[in-house]
Amino acid sequence: MQLYNTLSAKEREALIEEAGKDRLTISFYRYAHIGNPQIFRNHLFVAWDALDVLGRIYVAHEGINAQLSVPAENFDAFKAHLDSISFLENVRLNIAIEHDNKSFLKLKIKVRDKIVADGLNDDTFDVTDKGIHVGAEQFNELIEDPDTLLVDMRNHYESEIGHFKNAITPDVDTFRDSLDIIEQQLSDHKEDKKLVMYCTGGIRCEKASAYYRHKGFKQVYQLEGGIIDYTRQVKAKGLENKFMGKNFVFDQRRSERISDDIISNCHQCGEPCDTHVNCANEACHLLFIQCESCAEKMDHCCSHECQEVIALPEEVQKELRKGISKSNKIFKKGRSEVLVYKKPPQEPVSNSFTSH
Structure with a gap:
């Protein structure tokens, strides 16, 4: 039985567009004792693949952490399946404020040591x-x-x-x-x-x-x-909203707008901006904030060096990418030496904290 994706992200994106059906973006977690995470993972994959669920799900001995999307018409069946699992019955589902049918393009269910990397014993x-x-x-x-x-x-x-x-x-x-x-x-x-x-x-x-x-x-x-x-x-x-700006999310949307406040700046020119992008150079893929003006000027790249790379033939770019591991370095946007604009220093609560 197929327990992994057979379609590329582009192929899945085309199918979603062709289907023209609304999808719900959902997240949930539950700490629980799972005896055999691999068997549990396989069970979820079979059931959820049949419901056209897409997303990123981590399973461990300590529980499950899931971010996913499901066709709206399959939501009741998806919820019924969750309720059929004793420790997931009536689990709280966080349904996204802003939906995007392409928030996830593959179903990835991975067995991990922990559902969140906390480094704790x-x-x-x-x-x-x-x-x-x-x-x-x-x-x-x-x-x-x-x-x-x-x-x-x-x-x-x-x-x-x-x-x-x-x-x-x-x-x-x-x-x-x-x-x-x-x-x-x-x-x-x-x-x-x-x-x-x-x-x-x-x-x-x-x-x-x-x-x-x-x-x-x-x-x-x-x-x-x-x-x-x-x-x-x-x-x-009807409560007062005390959250300012956008809520960062870990899917194709990258964020949900919670208030009209723009509290951050373009990392290249310093103009008010809160749009996260990934550098167009796949060998870099740096996550950073870029305004529309800089995106046009820089060809959606983080630096002139990356701009030069994406101008090369694709086959040459693939050769340059061989052996390069991006890992979590893509998130060091505010510290990257290639970005011109640096966040102005705030009055610290301590050497390690910033209070806004």
């Missing part, structure tokens, strides 16, 4: 001893409290284009980088302050809240459902 603390989950209304009240420390648990390229007002935004490349930095820099406030955290959909805060309780923080809170569900609650309940 889970045997050293109780991962079920989590912080208090709060909805949008209580979250709004908490972040106006002067005794609250509001921390963005996402990476620098995510918070740069959007974050909650007065949030501490660690200048880090990965989630695992932020955990010890936050604990060290806020260690003087373990007893007297409320530690309130948020992330995209809640999964990073789920683990972090247990870790910080283990580290001695007495009052730990996390935004239930993350920024995605916060936005939905704000609209449904």
Whole structure:
């Protein structure tokens, strides 16, 4: 039985256009004990491939982390399948604010050591001893409290284009980088302050809240459902939206606009801009912010060097790409020496933090 993709992204994109059917972009996670992640992975692939599910899903002994899209007409069948799995019954589904039928172009279900790379030894603390989950209304009240420390648990390229007002935004490349930095820099406030955290959909805060309780923080809170569900609650309940800018997402859309605020700048000219792109040179693929004017001038590249590369014949470009590993270096956009504009220094909360 076929348990992997047989179509390229371009072929899948053409099929989606031909079908002309609406798709829903969804994310969810659940920490659970999975005895054999490989068997579970194969079960999901067979069931979801039949429903035309596309996406990026990680399965591990500790649970599942999924970002995917499903044809709207298959949503009920997809939900029924989730409910047939004991630990996924009635799991909270974060449905995207802005839908794009091409948010995902392949079904990738991978077995990993962890569903989020946190670098933690889970045997050293109780991962079920989590912080208090709060909805949008209580979250709004908490972040106006002067005794609250509001921390963005996402990476620098995510918070740069959007974050909650007065949030501490660690200048880090990965989630695992932020955990010890936050604990060290806020260690003087373990007893007297409320530690309130948020992330995209809640999964990073789920683990972090247990870790910080283990580290001695007495009052730990996390935004239930993350920024995605916060936005939905704000609209449904008529609450004040305290999020500024865009919410970075890990699919073809790259972001969802939450407010009209543009809080970041083009990395090439410095003009207000919050549009993430990947460098057109496939050997580079650097993620950075680029305005329309610079995109036209630079042929959608991050540098003149990359601009020269994409002018070469495709076969020559393929030869140049051989053996090159982009890895997570594509996310070092704000630190890349090829980008002319650098974010102006902010008044730091500490050597490792920026508070907006």
